[in-house]
Amino acid sequence: MKNVVSTGLAAISLLAATQAVAQDCTPQHQVTTVDEGFLTIAAPTFPPFSTPLSEDDVTGIDGEIVKEIAARECLKIKVEQVEYATAIPYVVSGRADLAIGNFYRTAERGKVVDMSLPLYIDQMGLFSRDGVATVSGLEGRPVGTVQGYLWVNELKKILGDDLRLYNNYVALYQDLESSRIEVAIDGMAIGTAAQQGGALTDIKLVVTEPDERVAASVAPPQAGLPMAKGNDDLLGAINEIVTDLHDSGRLTEIMVEFGMPGTATDVGEPRLVQ
Structure with missing residues (x-):
């Protein structure tokens, strides 16, 4: 008691x-x-x-x-x-x-x-094995990003048919990891979270250097x-x-x-x- x-x-x-x-x-x-x-x-x-x-x-x-x-x-x-x-x-x-x-x-x-x-x-990131950091460094290479992103239309003018569009970042990252593309373009935060979760293990995530041709690289959302x-x-x-x-x-x-x-x-x- x-x-x-x-x-x-x-x-x-x-x-x-x-x-x-x-x-x-x-x-x-x-x-x-x-x-x-x-x-x-x-x-x-x-x-x-x-x-x-x-x-x-x-x-x-x-x-x-x-x-x-x-x-x-x-x-x-x-x-x-x-x-x-x-x-x-x-x-x-x-x-x-x-x-x-x-x-x-x-x-x-x-x-x-x-x-x-x-x-x-939300910084625009370039994800690759060689650590490319500039938009100019993408030219002539197979590059991918997710359709609907802010930079898509501007990159189409610069990269033309070398730019591949994906429905989501999962498919984008799969093609990067399997070397079907050399560079993936995505928000740094999403890439960082994916890497922390075990994806993109041998990939370097780099913030895109400012390029006046791509507004999101100069003034990110x-x-x-x-x-x-x-x-x-x-x-x-x-x-x-x-x-x-x-x-x-x-x-x-x-x-x-x-x-x-x-x-x-x-x-x-x-x-x-x-």
Whole structure:
């Protein structure tokens, strides 16, 4: 009986301590969220940016960023595990406060959601065995990339029939590993995640040197956090926190923790992909 009482008292003490911590937390801003006391996140499985772990935890580059935001606003995390294509519709329909997963800041996307200030740039990478780093170094070689990427039309003009288009990066990497192409062009983050997962073992991943003929090599797309339009308090709060994460170096630390170059947080002035 004594043990039962002791255990009960310990549980009450732990609960009281937990409540005290919560009560001692002072949010940096006053914000309104979909579910009071929570920051609800639409999170697809898209490493290294977004990896849902449970209903109340997520990791990845974007995942760690939103956990920083939630902590500063004294909010708990609520994770909605979604497919990539449904993440933004979750936000638009009011089921999530924001979405994560390397969402580009584009003019078209800005018509349906508010985008935070840029978190990082998605650097254009050249993946090869010899470490080629320039667009000029691709000429006359069999090169592949994924259809629909920002640089496709510009590279078609430069490389012509030497440029092969793939439906997805898995097929692209398979052809690179089997030497059916000599160079694959993809975002550095995706290539890095693939290499960390055991692919591209003898391949060098290099950030493309700037070439005025390919806009993405000069001004890479910036990623942000999509939020529902009209929640100006939340948008303003997140933008202030993102600015502080840049200024303090914490955002660069997060990138490096996930194997990304720290230069990816050198975002420059905010811009939209047109």
